[in-house]
Amino acid sequence: MINPFSLITILWIGRIFFIKGKERRLIYLIPLTFFYESFLEVGYFLRFGNIEIGYAFFVNLFLFVYLLFSLIKETIPKQFFLAGMLLVGAGMLGNILLVFFPTQVRTANINISWDNKIVLPGLIFEKIHLTSFNLLNLFYLVTYIMLFIVIVSVFKKESPKLVVRSLKKMTDFILIIGIGELISKYLFRSDVFNTIVNTIFGISESTYVEVTARGSGFLLQGLTQESSHYVYVLFILFFVILANFILTKQRSDLYRLASLLLLLAVSMSFSSLIYFVAIIHIVLLWKFRNMRIEKKILWGVLQLAILLVLVFLVTQVLPELVKELSVTGFWGRRIRSVFEEISIVTSGRWRQSSHSLEWSNRVRLLSIYENAKVFLLRPIFGFGLGSVVSHSSTMMLLSGGGVVFALIWARFNFLLGRLKVTYEYLIVIVVFLAVNVFNSLSFRPFFDISAIIFSLSIVIIFGLKEGSYE
Numbered sequence: 001m002i003n004p005f006s007l008i009t010i011l012w013i014g015r016i017f018f019i020k021g022k023e024r025r026l027i028y029l030i031p032l033t034f035f036y037e038s039f040l041e042v043g044y045f046l047r048f049g050n051i052e053i054g055y056a057f058f059v060n061l062f063l064f065v066y067l068l069f070s071l072i073k074e075t076i077p078k079q080f081f082l083a084g085m086l087l088v089g090a091g092m093l094g095n096i097l098l099v100f101f102p103t104q105v106r107t108a109n110i111n112i113s114w115d116n117k118i119v120l121p122g123l124i125f126e127k128i129h130l131t132s133f134n135l136l137n138l139f140y141l142v143t144y145i146m147l148f149i150v151i152v153s154v155f156k157k158e159s160p161k162l163v164v165r166s167l168k169k170m171t172d173f174i175l176i177i178g179i180g181e182l183i184s185k186y187l188f189r190s191d192v193f194n195t196i197v198n199t200i201f202g203i204s205e206s207t208y209v210e211v212t213a214r215g216s217g218f219l220l221q222g223l224t225q226e227s228s229h230y231v232y233v234l235f236i237l238f239f240v241i242l243a244n245f246i247l248t249k250q251r252s253d254l255y256r257l258a259s260l261l262l263l264l265a266v267s268m269s270f271s272s273l274i275y276f277v278a279i280i281h282i283v284l285l286w287k288f289r290n291m292r293i294e295k296k297i298l299w300g301v302l303q304l305a306i307l308l309v310l311v312f313l314v315t316q317v318l319p320e321l322v323k324e325l326s327v328t329g330f331w332g333r334r335i336r337s338v339f340e341e342i343s344i345v346t347s348g349r350w351r352q353s354s355h356s357l358e359w360s361n362r363v364r365l366l367s368i369y370e371n372a373k374v375f376l377l378r379p380i381f382g383f384g385l386g387s388v389v390s391h392s393s394t395m396m397l398l399s400g401g402g403v404v405f406a407l408i409w410a411r412f413n414f415l416l417g418r419l420k421v422t423y424e425y426l427i428v429i430v431v432f433l434a435v436n437v438f439n440s441l442s443f444r445p446f447f448d449i450s451a452i453i454f455s456l457s458i459v460i461i462f463g464l465k466e467g468s469y470e
Contacts, residue, residue, distance in 0.1 A: 003202040006045045009036075009055060013062050022070075023162070026154050030163055030449065031170035033063060033147070037448040039174060039233050041225040043201025052204060060143055067146040074153045083412050084145040090405040091141050095134055095384035103128050107374055108389050114367040118359060121351065128374075133386035137400075140447040141385065148413070148452050157466050160456040164243045167453065171237050171256060177222055178234075178263045185211050185218040186266070197223065214268035215330020227269035232439055234264045235275040236450045236457075239282070243460035270334045270361075271439060278435045285424040286461055300423075337361045345369050364391040368437065371395040379403055391440040394433050400443075406433075409446060414455045419464045428458050 012032060019025045036059040044052040106125040108114045110133035117123050155162045184193040191210050198209065201223070212219040224230045238260045245253035261279075264272050288299055337357035344350050345366045356362045371390040374383065375398045382402035390396050397406055411417060414429055432454065436445045445451055459466070 002046055003043055003200070005043065005055075005200050005202075009045060009058065013059065016066075022074075022154050026151065027162060027166040029063075029066075030151070030166045030453075033059065033449045034167060034453065035170060035173075036060075038236070038444070038450045040201070040223045041229065042197060042204065042223050044204050047202075055201075060140065063147065064139070064143045067143065067150055070150050071146060071153075074150060076149060076153050079417065080149055080152055083408075083417060084149055087145060087405075087408050087412050088142060090381075090408045091138060091385050091401060094378075094382040094387075094401055094405065095130060095138075097378075097381055098128065098130060098384045098387060103377070103383070105374065105377060107370060108367065109133070109387065110389060113389060114363050114370075114391060118363055118366075121354075128383050128387050130384060130387060133389070134384050135386075137386040137443050137447065140443065144447045144449070144451070145412075147449060151452065159466075160243070160459045161247060163453060163456045164240055164247065164460060167237075167240050168244060171241060174222065174233065174237065175256065175259050175263075178220070179259065181220055181222065182263065182266065185220065189218075215333075217266055217268040217330070219269075220263065220267040226440075227267050228271040228439055229441060231264055231267050231269045231272045231275050232441060232445070233450075234260050234267075235279065235435070236454055238264075238279060239454060239457040239461065242283075243457040246460055268330060270331075274435055274438050278431050281431055282428055282458075282461075285427055289422070289424050289462060333357055334361065338365070341365045364438070364440065367391040368395050371399050375399040375402075381405070385443065389442070393436040393439055393441050393443060393445045395437060396443060397436075397446055413446070413451050415459065415466065418466050419459065422462060422464065425458065425462055425464060428462075 016025055016028055016032075019028055036056050040055050043055065045055045045058040046053045105128050107128060108117065109126055109128070110131050112123060112125055117125065151163065152159055181193045184190050189211060194208050194210060203209070208219070208221060219227050220230060221227050222230045222233065224233065238257060241253050241256045241260065244250075245257070264275060291299065338361055340357060341350075341362045342365060344353055344356075345362065346369060350362060350366055367390040371388060371392060372395060374388055375395065377383075379398075380402045381404055382398065382400045385396075385400040385405075388396065388399045390399070397409070401409070410429055410433075414425070419425070432445075439445070458464075
C-alpha cells in the first residue's frame with residue numbers, strides 16, 4: 001500500500017536531477033533531508049503486510065546512493081575525509097570487540113525495550129549482542145558522514161552561511177504547520193489536524209488519531225511521533241533562525257524566533273523545560289562572548305557557583321518542596337514524579353513498584369540510570385552502536401561507542417580540527433550533549449542532518465573562523 005505523500009516524496013526527490021549546478025542541488029537537498037530525517041515521523045512510505053518502510057528510511061537510501069556518486073566526482077578535503085573515516089572506524093570498533101569479547105550482561109535492546117520491561121516486570125532482557133539495529137545505525141552514521149563531507153567539499157568556507165539560508169523556507173513551512181495545529185487544538189479543540197495528517201501520510205503506530213489533553217493544554221507533535229521529538233526540532237530551528245538573523249538582521253526573523261518559542265512553550269512536553277534552559281544558557285554565552293578575559297573568568301566562577309547551588313537545591317531542598325505540588329496539573333505532576341522516580345530507580349525499588357505518577361518518567365530515568373551502569377563496564381570503546389537502547393540519546397552514544405567514539409564524533413561534527421575554538425563554543429557542545437541525555441530520539445541527534453545544522457548555526461552565532469579546505 002502506498003500513500004498520497006509517497007508519490008509527492010518521489011517527485012520531490014526526482015526534482016533534484018533537473019536542478020543545474022552542484023551548489024543549487026545541495027541547497028535543495030539540505031531542507032528536504034531535514035524534513036524527512038528530523039521532522040516527518042508519522043505514516044509510512046510503503047507497506048507490505050505488517051512491514052512498513054518509513055519515509056526517512058526511503059529518503060536515506062536515496063541519499064546514500066546520491067552522496068556516494070557525489071563524492072566520486074567531488075574534490076574532498078583530505079583532513080575532513082580522514083576524520084570521517086576515523087569516525088566510521090571508531091563506530092565499528094565496539095561491534096568488533098563485542099564479537100571477540102562477548103559479555104553476559106543483560107539489558108534492553110531493539111528486541112526487548114525498557115517499555116516492555118515496565119509493562120511485563122518478569123521479562124528477562126537479552127544478553128548484549130549484535131542485532132540488525134547495529135547495521136542500521138552504521139548505515140545512518142555513514143550517510144551522515146558522507147552528507148557532511150559533501151557539504152564542506154561543495155560549499156567550503158561558505159558552508160555555515162549557505163546551510164542556514166537554505167533552511168529558511170523549510171522553517172516557515174514547519175511554523176505554518178505548527179501554528180495550524182495550535183489553532184486547531186487549542187482554539188477549536190478539533191481533530192481536524194490529525195485527520196488531515198493521517199489522510200496524507202498514512203496511519204501507523206506513531207499516529208495520533210484524536211486531540212490529546214495534557215493538564216491545561218494539548219499535546220502538539222507537528223509531524224513527529226511525539227511531543228518530545230517535536231520540541232527537539234523547534235530547538236534546532238531556533239538556532240538556525242538566530243544565525244540567519246545575525247547574517248541578515250531581518251526583523252521577520254525575530255517573529256520567527258518568537259513563534260518557535262511559543263510552540264515550544266505550549267507543546268505540553270516536559271522536555272521543553274530542558275530545551276528552554278539550554279536556549280537561555282547558549283544565548284547568554286553568545287551575549288557575553290566578547291567580555292574581557294578577567295570578566296570571563298568571573299562569569300565562569302559565577303556559573304560554577306550557580307551550578308553548585310542548583311545541585312544543593314535539587315538534592316537537599318527541592319525533594320521536600322515538591323511533595324507539596326499538586327498531582328492534578330501536568331507540570332506539578334511531572335516535576336513531583338521526577339523526584340519520586342529518582343529515589344525509586346536509584347534504590348532498585350522499581351523492580352517491586354507497581355505505582356507511578358508518570359510511567360514515562362520512570363521508563364526514561366530507569367533507562368538512563370541502567371544505561372550509565374552499562375557504559376561503566378566498557379567506557380572506552382563501548383558495546384557497539386545499537387547493541388544497547390535507552391530513552392537517552394547521549395547514553396546510547398556512550399554505552400554504544402564509548403568515550404573514544406563520543407570524542408571523535410564531537411571533533412568531527414563541531415569542526416574542532418578546523419576552527420579557532422573558544423571557551424563558549426566548548427560549553428555549547430557540552431550543553432548539546434547534556435540536552436540529549438533526556439530525549440528518546442535514539443542516535444538521531446548525532447547521526448542525522450540536525451547535528452550538522454546545529455553545529456554550523458553555532459559557528460555563525462559565535463562568529464568562529466574556519467581553517468584551510470585543501
